[in-house]
Amino acid sequence: MTHIAEPLQRQLDQTPEQRAARLQTLCGPFVHLPGEPLYDAGRRPWNVAVDQRPAAVAEPHTIEQIRTLVRAAAEVGLRVTAQSTGHGAGILAGHRLDDVVLLRTGGLRGVHVDPVNQVARVEAGAPWEDVVRAAVPHGLTALHGSAPDVGVVGYALGGGLSWFARKHGLAANSVVGVELVGADGDVVRADTATNPELFWALRGGGGNFGIVTTIEIRLFPIADAYAGMMIWDVERAPDVLRVFAAWSPKAPEEVTTSCRIMRFPPIPELPDFLRGRSLVILDGAALLPDSVAAEVLAPFRALEPEMDTFARIPAEALTRMHMDPEQPTPGCGAGIVLDRLDEGTVAAFLSEVGPGAETAIFMAELRQLGGALGRPAPGAGALAQIAGSHIAFFVSIAPTPELAALGHASAERVVQALEPWRAERLFLNFAERPVEPSEGFGPDAWERLCAVKREVDPEGFFLGNHAIDSDA
Ligand SMILES: Cc1cc2nc3c(=O)[nH]c(=O)nc-3n(C[C@H](O)[C@H](O)[C@H](O)COP(=O)(O)OP(=O)(O)OC[C@H]3O[C@@H](n4cnc5c(N)ncnc54)[C@H](O)[C@@H]3O)c2cc1C
Numbered sequence: 001m002t003h004i005a006e007p008l009q010r011q012l013d014q015t016p017e018q019r020a021a022r023l024q025t026l027c028g029p030f031v032h033l034p035g036e037p038l039y040d041a042g043r044r045p046w047n048v049a050v051d052q053r054p055a056a057v058a059e060p061h062t063i064e065q066i067r068t069l070v071r072a073a074a075e076v077g078l079r080v081t082a083q084s085t086g087h088g089a090g091i092l093a094g095h096r097l098d099d100v101v102l103l104r105t106g107g108l109r110g111v112h113v114d115p116v117n118q119v120a121r122v123e124a125g126a127p128w129e130d131v132v133r134a135a136v137p138h139g140l141t142a143l144h145g146s147a148p149d150v151g152v153v154g155y156a157l158g159g160g161l162s163w164f165a166r167k168h169g170l171a172a173n174s175v176v177g178v179e180l181v182g183a184d185g186d187v188v189r190a191d192t193a194t195n196p197e198l199f200w201a202l203r204g205g206g207g208n209f210g211i212v213t214t215i216e217i218r219l220f221p222i223a224d225a226y227a228g229m230m231i232w233d234v235e236r237a238p239d240v241l242r243v244f245a246a247w248s249p250k251a252p253e254e255v256t257t258s259c260r261i262m263r264f265p266p267i268p269e270l271p272d273f274l275r276g277r278s279l280v281i282l283d284g285a286a287l288l289p290d291s292v293a294a295e296v297l298a299p300f301r302a303l304e305p306e307m308d309t310f311a312r313i314p315a316e317a318l319t320r321m322h323m324d325p326e327q328p329t330p331g332c333g334a335g336i337v338l339d340r341l342d343e344g345t346v347a348a349f350l351s352e353v354g355p356g357a358e359t360a361i362f363m364a365e366l367r368q369l370g371g372a373l374g375r376p377a378p379g380a381g382a383l384a385q386i387a388g389s390h391i392a393f394f395v396s397i398a399p400t401p402e403l404a405a406l407g408h409a410s411a412e413r414v415v416q417a418l419e420p421w422r423a424e425r426l427f428l429n430f431a432e433r434p435v436e437p438s439e440g441f442g443p444d445a446w447e448r449l450c451a452v453k454r455e456v457d458p459e460g461f462f463l464g465n466h467a468i469d470s471d472a
Helices: 005-013 016-027 037-042 063-076 128-138 152-158 196-205 234-250 290-301 315-319 343-353 401-417 443-456
Strands: 056-058 079-083 100-104 111-114 119-123 175-181 187-190 211-218 224-233 255-263 278-286 311-314 331-338 363-368 390-397
Touching: 016 056, 016 063, 037 056, 063 079, 063 100, 063 175, 063 211, 079 211, 111 128, 119 128, 128 152, 128 315, 152 196, 152 211, 175 196, 187 196, 196 443, 224 234, 224 290, 224 315, 234 255, 234 278, 234 290, 234 343, 234 363, 278 290, 311 315, 331 401, 343 363, 343 401, 390 401
Parallel strands: 056 100, 079 100
Antiparallel strands: 111 119, 119 211, 175 187, 175 211, 224 278, 224 311, 255 278, 255 363, 331 390, 363 390
């Protein structure tokens, strides 16, 4: 054994608990160990159905602390995974974390907007709401998703499907630069000119290549949109979904919508129009003049929704239009891509989640794809496009393991029912549960991602939630 391998062997002979204790000694009080109150607070993700129990939790407030943490974890023989909000924790739950440090990035939330170049520099822990709020005074916005509190980095590294997606493509391909701490603890930059292969991999390949400290994203001169929602009682779901299926492929790419069935519990926190009701809801945004957008949406208005809020609204209001829960929520689910939405797909969907169906699913959603999403973006990263017509996405509320089991079973049933219309690949941001990550990519892109992983992280030190193995 060489003199390098000996200390390494000594570390590996230690238990993960001993290694974590040494990590805390090396890093200081921003590392929390099991049994400490800050450990329990720090390991709690947004998706509180997930009980993540890492070897240690780290809550750094500076990039220097991230570098210290990475170096120390390597020295003591622990791996590292980054998490900002924990919206994607259901996927990470597929991995054992007993030799992994969970690095929570919420202490780094800076956002700087450069209005001239229309770029935002965003620190690792910032949620979308912070970026939109900083961009809006300049008449700009970003390709954010449906919830204000989803993390920019996790969302963008995984693809990022926004209300402008059919016009402007995936958010991953609006990333113009990334800075990350690599396995040696040094900060590396990746953009088209510097480390271009790593830059390619980061845009779709997730958190497998290092701890992202800063991401730079393109902003778009969108000050407002014709946007909102229409709702009907769930009994109208067959009519609404048939119109949605016929309308979707013909809609202009300036329009991106979602159509979903939701079953709201009778709880006092909900407004009257939702409490205890089952509804079918169309929502989305059109980057079109009001009169043109109204014409495009006319087939839905002809179905006489009981509520119709579509109107010109400021870009900032789009972060809350979808009514995603902002408080930590226990959930489980599944998401697949459909290659078409026709009469058969609608019938299969309705038989599982439509009026009268026995299901534990709280939200059964169809998000519209096509337009720019269906074409490879120029100069794209690992996820260049999503081939398919819609994403089918199912979420159940899972406050107990028993309800989670029912939710999983309902999701499994509806995914099975939709199998004949299932597209070849997954969209990993909407997978919602542990899946085989290679299913998110074509064979060439997957091989290239594995090659980048072997190059930048040969020891498999960084664990992404959709993990790429360094020996794959
Ligand atoms: C309510 C809700 C609404 C959503 N809406 C949309 C939507 O409209 N469009 C869409 O595309 N997706 C949407 N998603 C999916 C969401 O984009 C993914 O769950 C995404 O992974 C969340 O990112 P996060 O940083 O908030 O989550 P986290 O769980 O904190 O992070 C997810 C993963 O990203 C990686 N990661 C995060 N930070 C870093 C970092 N600093 N360095 C390296 N890797 C990192 C890690 O692998 C981590 O496990 C939604 C999810 C929920 C729960």
